[in-house]
Amino acid sequence: MTHPVSPLAVTLPEMPPLPGVRLGAAAAGIRYKGRTDLVMVELAQGTTVAGVFTRNKCPGAPIGWCREALKGGQARGLVVNAGNANVFTGRAGEEAARRSAEAAAKLLGCAEEEVFLASTGVIGEQLPYERIVSALPALHNALTEDTWHDAARGIMTTDTFPKGAVRTAKIGGQTVRIQGIAKGSGMIAPDMATMLCFVFTDAAIPAAALQSMLGKAVKTSFNRITVDSDTSTSDTVLLFATGQADHPDVPETGGPALRDFARALSEVLLDLALQVVRDGEGAQKLIRIDVEGAVSHGSAEKIAMSIANSPLVKTAVAGEDANWGRIVMAVGKAGEPADRDKLGVAVGGVWMARNGGVIDGYDEAPVVAHMKGREINIAVDLGLGKGRATAWTCDLTHGYIDINGSYRS
């Protein structure tokens, strides 16, 4: 099942070589025919790693593998396959993961637990790891520094466009680069969508500091996007620091020296996260939701996500209807403090309701025009405090039903 490219697609940026990273993609025939489905990345000695994984309680075998491997804080390789998620595959699935890591470790000359894994695709079927093991040697031989675009394509499942982001940051006056690739929200026809994101930097950053920054950056990027409120069993964000850049040493715990790096990392993650939303199943419009005036940031976040997850808000946007009534409903159902008589709602920058009622005679024309566009902005002011948060989602369209409701067997 091939889907047309999302109307919200953006172009893959130029992705230059990053010192300490060699990568490549191969067609291992795991499920797809005639396309790449296996990506390998070799990382320089001394590379540190941080990771954030799905909170789903039934995660895939690669998630378990990565959580264990992460304890060492060191990485030399990454192997990603598309077409089979290695989820709900029991002991055999764990064995398949171990075998893949073992084969990569042998080629890379490192310990198994320095190899990270991610799988995405159909679930409940055994991963044909022999195909990975037999494809790896040739793939390893062909690794280069300038195959980022191939890697971005190789991790796709039914994503309609490849996703990448690049930023630079200063550490102690020296410029370092952060660049990453992601996949998401396409379907392994018709199984579940998965978000995978791999970010690399040439900076030298201790694993603990890396983990702390990654955790924070994920909170305001990948944890603030939603396509359909469902949580994949394989969601993975990994951040690798190859340490090849020449900058002053960074303390174990990070600190002020990493402030600019943290900013750039957040930008890369948000850029990739928004590309995932732009490729949301059936998405025709990107929706940004800004909540302010909540009693706390945490409260604002829950309200923003409640709006972002509301099927009634998302179908209204699909219908180009600035339906503030549904927005009020979604605020109320979040269960967070809200006072109906202080609530305000704006669409496209025009306040339609304030202090618990419609603004008589507000100018409808710019709102109607805004709703016809590709990028929709919704703002809510709770009028209670200083809490604020932003979330992103896409509209809910017939395309979503087409993609997810098609008969499999």
Add this chain to the structure above:
Amino acid sequence: MTHPVSPLAVTLPEMPPLPGVRLGAAAAGIRYKGRTDLVMVELAQGTTVAGVFTRNKCPGAPIGWCREALKGGQARGLVVNAGNANVFTGRAGEEAARRSAEAAAKLLGCAEEEVFLASTGVIGEQLPYERIVSALPALHNALTEDTWHDAARGIMTTDTFPKGAVRTAKIGGQTVRIQGIAKGSGMIAPDMATMLCFVFTDAAIPAAALQSMLGKAVKTSFNRITVDSDTSTSDTVLLFATGQADHPDVPETGGPALRDFARALSEVLLDLALQVVRDGEGAQKLIRIDVEGAVSHGSAEKIAMSIANSPLVKTAVAGEDANWGRIVMAVGKAGEPADRDKLGVAVGGVWMARNGGVIDGYDEAPVVAHMKGREINIAVDLGLGKGRATAWTCDLTHGYIDINGSYRS
């Protein structure tokens, strides 16, 4: 916008007169033309009342009115209008509610706070309460004991069929009746769906005992159904006991004498709740989800609702795809204790997966046949404990997008 009658519709049962209840419906022209949109119910002196309302933090004015009125525990009247929800209407909305209650109280010869109110329909527009006030006298004059079907139709918005349920119960050897009407899950085109449910009995039950039973019965009926996870600002369940039946006195706090009544009440509420799901927007299939083996009943309930609210599960059912992978995902995302390697999933009574893996060679034929039917059963066994719960939902189809994504302005 008129929608075809749901393929899951059931027929309104015979609803005989209930001692102490006189009711009727009128066309007050609140929003609709050429149909009834105002329902009035007169209740015998001494009627006790219990109520459960939406948890939405931005509820409509009638919810605020009912919560206050409920403190008295006594009811003499109920006024329900369709076409305007009186939500997000500020002080003027509260005034409109008060005026409606006042007008009804005058006709019924009772205190304002003995009149209960419910409104459903468009939100953010002022309720034209003058139309209610001027329609009430003639409506009051025409109240009879045998217009239950008219009332069931008068509270509809874009429901595709009227909803009613009747049961009998024994209190101290005497037979009493419980019968109710409900509306739900149609849309006030295209504003939000609202569930309203009004249940009446001729039993004599103190308000405290009534409230306690209603709270319990709602937990396993209306709180276990979901159409799209959105929570209306007007959801209301009211239970009135007219005290006209001749049975031994019931203690203030209820107790064993009410055991059979509680059972019948739960049946009435569940019957009505399932009718609401059967009229879910775009519903083509009714889905029942049984969860067992969870660590507790509460945990089972969360897992059942997580499956019921999953768009990926609901679109799979729409596509007649017994996609147990998505069910596993929905179990995992509930955040409740689950062990991948103990999990089992059955569809239509056939176990497709056990102990964390597909059952090799399970019989697909009955599963495929089951998925083609109107009523789909999903069962999940966590294999951890004795917690169990059941939830109901409907599939997610193009009809849902059609109804909710149509352009309003």
